[in-house]
Amino acid sequence: MSGNEFVLEMRNISKEFPGVKALDDVTLQVRPGSVHALVGENGAGKSTLMKCAFGIYKADAGEIVLEGNPVTFADTRQALDAGIAMIQQELLPVPQRSVMENFWLGRYPEKRYGVVRIVDDRKMYADCKAVFNDLGMDIDPATKVMNLSASKIQSMEIAQAVSYNSRVIIMDEPTSSLTENEVQHLFSIIRKLRSQGVAVIYISHRIEEILEISDEVTIMRDGRLVGTYEASTLNNEFIISQMVGRTLTNMFPPRANTPGDVVLKVEHLTSGIERSFRDVSFEVRKGEIFGIGGLVGAQRSELVEALFGLRSVRSGSISINGTKAVITNPIQAKRYKLALLTEERRATGIFPALSVLDNTLIANLEKYVGRNGLLDEKRGVSDAMRHIEMLRVKTPSVRTHVENLSGGNQQKVIVARWLLTDPEILILDEPTRGIDVGAKYEIYSIIADLAKSGKSIIMISSEMPELIGMSDRIMVMCEGRVTGILDGKEATQERIMTLATQLS
Amino acid sequence: MRDPASKGSNRRLSARSIREFATRNAIILVLVALVLVIGIVRNGFLQPDNLVNILRISSVRLIIALGCAGALISGGTDLSAGRTVGLSAVIVASLVQRPDYASKIFPNMPTLWIGIPILAAIAAGMAIGLTNGIVIAFLRVPPFIATLGTMTIAWGAASLYVDRPPLGAQPIGGLRNEFTNLGTGSLGWPGFSIPTIIVIALIVFGIYWVILNKTQLGKNMYAIGGNVNAATVSGVNVRRNLVIVYTMAGILYGIAGVLLAARSGGATNNYGQGYELDAIAAAVIGGVSTSGGIGTVGGVLTGVLIFEVLNNGLVVLGVSAYWQQVVKGIIIVAAVALDIRKYGKKR
Numbered sequence: 001m002s003g004n005e006f007v008l009e010m011r012n013i014s015k016e017f018p019g020v021k022a023l024d025d026v027t028l029q030v031r032p033g034s035v036h037a038l039v040g041e042n043g044a045g046k047s048t049l050m051k052c053a054f055g056i057y058k059a060d061a062g063e064i065v066l067e068g069n070p071v072t073f074a075d076t077r078q079a080l081d082a083g084i085a086m087i088q089q090e091l092l093p094v095p096q097r098s099v100m101e102n103f104w105l106g107r108y109p110e111k112r113y114g115v116v117r118i119v120d121d122r123k124m125y126a127d128c129k130a131v132f133n134d135l136g137m138d139i140d141p142a143t144k145v146m147n148l149s150a151s152k153i154q155s156m157e158i159a160q161a162v163s164y165n166s167r168v169i170i171m172d173e174p175t176s177s178l179t180e181n182e183v184q185h186l187f188s189i190i191r192k193l194r195s196q197g198v199a200v201i202y203i204s205h206r207i208e209e210i211l212e213i214s215d216e217v218t219i220m221r222d223g224r225l226v227g228t229y230e231a232s233t234l235n236n237e238f239i240i241s242q243m244v245g246r247t248l249t250n251m252f253p254p255r256a257n258t259p260g261d262v263v264l265k266v267e268h269l270t271s272g273i274e275r276s277f278r279d280v281s282f283e284v285r286k287g288e289i290f291g292i293g294g295l296v297g298a299q300r301s302e303l304v305e306a307l308f309g310l311r312s313v314r315s316g317s318i319s320i321n322g323t324k325a326v327i328t329n330p331i332q333a334k335r336y337k338l339a340l341l342t343e344e345r346r347a348t349g350i351f352p353a354l355s356v357l358d359n360t361l362i363a364n365l366e367k368y369v370g371r372n373g374l375l376d377e378k379r380g381v382s383d384a385m386r387h388i389e390m391l392r393v394k395t396p397s398v399r400t401h402v403e404n405l406s407g408g409n410q411q412k413v414i415v416a417r418w419l420l421t422d423p424e425i426l427i428l429d430e431p432t433r434g435i436d437v438g439a440k441y442e443i444y445s446i447i448a449d450l451a452k453s454g455k456s457i458i459m460i461s462s463e464m465p466e467l468i469g470m471s472d473r474i475m476v477m478c479e480g481r482v483t484g485i486l487d488g489k490e491a492t493q494e495r496i497m498t499l500a501t502q503l504s
Numbered sequence: 505m506r507d508p509a510s511k512g513s514n515r516r517l518s519a520r521s522i523r524e525f526a527t528r529n530a531i532i533l534v535l536v537a538l539v540l541v542i543g544i545v546r547n548g549f550l551q552p553d554n555l556v557n558i559l560r561i562s563s564v565r566l567i568i569a570l571g572c573a574g575a576l577i578s579g580g581t582d583l584s585a586g587r588t589v590g591l592s593a594v595i596v597a598s599l600v601q602r603p604d605y606a607s608k609i610f611p612n613m614p615t616l617w618i619g620i621p622i623l624a625a626i627a628a629g630m631a632i633g634l635t636n637g638i639v640i641a642f643l644r645v646p647p648f649i650a651t652l653g654t655m656t657i658a659w660g661a662a663s664l665y666v667d668r669p670p671l672g673a674q675p676i677g678g679l680r681n682e683f684t685n686l687g688t689g690s691l692g693w694p695g696f697s698i699p700t701i702i703v704i705a706l707i708v709f710g711i712y713w714v715i716l717n718k719t720q721l722g723k724n725m726y727a728i729g730g731n732v733n734a735a736t737v738s739g740v741n742v743r744r745n746l747v748i749v750y751t752m753a754g755i756l757y758g759i760a761g762v763l764l765a766a767r768s769g770g771a772t773n774n775y776g777q778g779y780e781l782d783a784i785a786a787a788v789i790g791g792v793s794t795s796g797g798i799g800t801v802g803g804v805l806t807g808v809l810i811f812e813v814l815n816n817g818l819v820v821l822g823v824s825a826y827w828q829q830v831v832k833g834i835i836i837v838a839a840v841a842l843d844i845r846k847y848g849k850k851r
Contacts, residue, residue, distance in 0.1 A: 310737065330739040340737060348737050351730040353797050362727050363738035365720040374718040417738065 085161030272312030291471030408439025579796030580647030592761025605678030633754015687767030730797030
């Protein structure tokens with residue numbers, strides 16, 4: 001025995017991103033041969049902490065001690081060599097290549113013939129097979145990764161971690177894409193690893209699973225450590241209360257909207273793809289702010305993107321103002337007076353190289369075509385200016401490229417774009433993500449004003465205070481299903497979190 | 505038109521404003537410098553005849569480059585440009601041969617009103633462009649591959665069209681004067697005249713400028729090339745716009761083919777070979793981004809002129825034909841390297 005009680009200690013770790021303190025003095029101690037769960041809301045800092053341990057981020061302060069020795073990693077390769085591995089959420093290998101080629105990527109065994117080096121396929125295959133057998137995995141090293149199920153890919157990645165002789169294996173939401181049987185298979189692998197003395201750090205929001213598999217549980221909230229507990233002393237309610245235990249401050253504008261008649265009615269809507277949203281029903285009223293809460297993997301974005309015609313729907317119906325609506329693409333969605341502010345502002349929102357003006361008008365150009373077939377630029381500029389002033393977008397001019405604005409101002413430009421289409425239902429997917437605190441309040445005010453003027457708002461948010469502070473009603477989803485619809489006044493973080501983790 | 509925010513900026517000449525002007529118009533300054541330097545070294549270069557000759561050649565090249573630029577701006581590319589020009593050239597040439605010319609392609613054809621051959625040639629270009637658009641937008645074949653295919657098809661079609669077994673593909677000559685006047689004649693009055701071909705190129709240039717800057721189509725092209733996902737979410741009809749972009753390019757190649765046949769007084773199945781690469785190179789030199797969403801028609805014009813001034817200048821300077829290729833290649837790569845520096849800084 002080396003005499004170390006802990007295989008990995010992260011002492012007083014702090015990490016700051018521009019405008020956000022992601023980690024504030026967090027300490028984590030992991031025992032060898034144990035399963036250590038790490039829980040917290042979205043944005044609590046779990047993944048950030050683990051990325052610091054794995055060499056993806058460098059902590060601003062604090063130290064990392066591995067088996068008694070202080071370590072710093074410049075990159076993930078150094079972390080792997082030192083014995084820490086991380087199975088990341090949705091980090092895809094090279095799907096077109098074989099399992100073994102992915103397995104040994106970056107460290108292919110070679111045979112030498114003088115100066116010539118040839119990759120040793122036979123050794124790759126045999127070594128790969130040996131690791132799989134040792135862990136009781138049934139995967140052929142020669143198959144292409146694209147032919148494997150999500151579960152098999154994950155098994156492969158765990159085996160890969162083992163092949164690095166890892167003492168600590170971090171798993172970030174490992175069960176989010178697995179079926180119940182596959183989860184049990186994963187747990188048997190985890191137990192085997194534990195019996196071999198490997199420490200597993202298990203990030204998850206599925207509290208039942210955490211209670212089943214882990215020895216110790218560390219709870220985080222808002223980038224801070226809440227505490228580390230022995231799993232056997234914990235229950236569901238306690239974990240949830242510790243995850244969300246914070247008070248609401250008055251960071252939200254007063255609201256004066258009064259919900260009216262039903263505008264949008266969704267009945268039994270089911271996604272066209274497996275393991276997405278299922279049997280979703282809800283109504284949204286005129287002038288209502290309808291929040292949608294849930295955790296990562298709840299399929300909320302998938303739901304609203306399907307409403308907007310960006311994703312396929314297998315069954316169910318959508319009615320707008322009492323008539324059935326068929327929406328298979330955004331062009332039709334616009335005709336039904338829907339607007340969608342997507343979650344990924346950079347990927348699906350802004351046109352970085354275009355001006356604020358063009359970014360504002362792009363969804364609505366047909367309105368500005370004059371009688372001569374050309375665009376009426378004067379009218380476009382004046383409309384864009386009016387909205388830019390109304391939303392208080394800070395920009396030197398409407399000709400400025402939108403990539404030069406801050407995140408909050410870019411978001412307002414996209415809001416302006418959709419307001420120009422004169423929508424009745426605005427769907428906002430994480431409207432304040434990546435926006436600093438001051439700008440958030442402005443976005444909230446805009447949302448409140450829009451609702452007051454009779455627009456219906458559907459707002460997805462992973463920030464529970466925002467959800468509770470802004471919504472008239474809150475629909476909570478878990479793994480594609482609606483687990484409850486709460487009245488905004490009686491919603492509490494505990495109730496939302498209970499619904500959000502309630503597997504059916 | 506300007507927005508209020510830019511009002512009140514006084515236009516004093518300062519070091520900073522000069523530097524800004526230089527950065528913004530770097531490519532035009534390069535063109536001016538090229539013309540002056542070559543002109544000083546070789547007096548013949550600046551002779552009006554030589555300059556007009558450069559502009560005549562540039563006219564055809566500009567029209568082709570505009571088509572390619574449209575594809576590039578909307579996030580694609582168009583390799584079929586050169587061969588489509590060639591196909592249009594042989595079609596128009598075959599239909600405007602003089603009645604008394606000995607080896608006519610269609611010996612018994614009556615003399616047609618000149619508009620018919622021209623429209624036929626443009627329609628051929630349009631058909632190729634439409635095919636490109638449909639294959640790219642609806643079959644989702646990457647533009648590089650789709651237009652590589654139609655490029656090969658267009659060449660094959662042009663060759664078949666002029667093939668006279670057992671003699672093989674025949675050159676087409678003996679074009680009617682009223683047709684070749686399009687390429688060699690001038691418009692104007694005694695004392696002042698402009699070559700017709702340049703006038704046509706300027707008209708096409710003007711129309712394309714209006715399309716890119718003043719119409720829904722143009723705005724959508726920049727949006728699709730800049731961020732196709734955001735364009736889709738915004739409700740832009742991406743497929744329809746792409747079909748229009750490539751069809752429009754095909755029409756431009758058709759016009760270019762007509763002018764090329766008129767200027768040279770004939771056509772062969774090898775016409776237009778490699779023009780697509782020259783056109784893409786000129787567009788890129790003029791600041792069109794190969795990754796889409798960025799570029800101006802003014803830039804394309806400047807790029808074409810730089811390319812042709814260089815072509816002509818290297819000849820005038822007596823650089824060997826082989827070295828000309830090396831120099832042109834270096835210029836293309838250097839221009840793209842600059843392009844990447846300009847737009848690829850983020851992240």
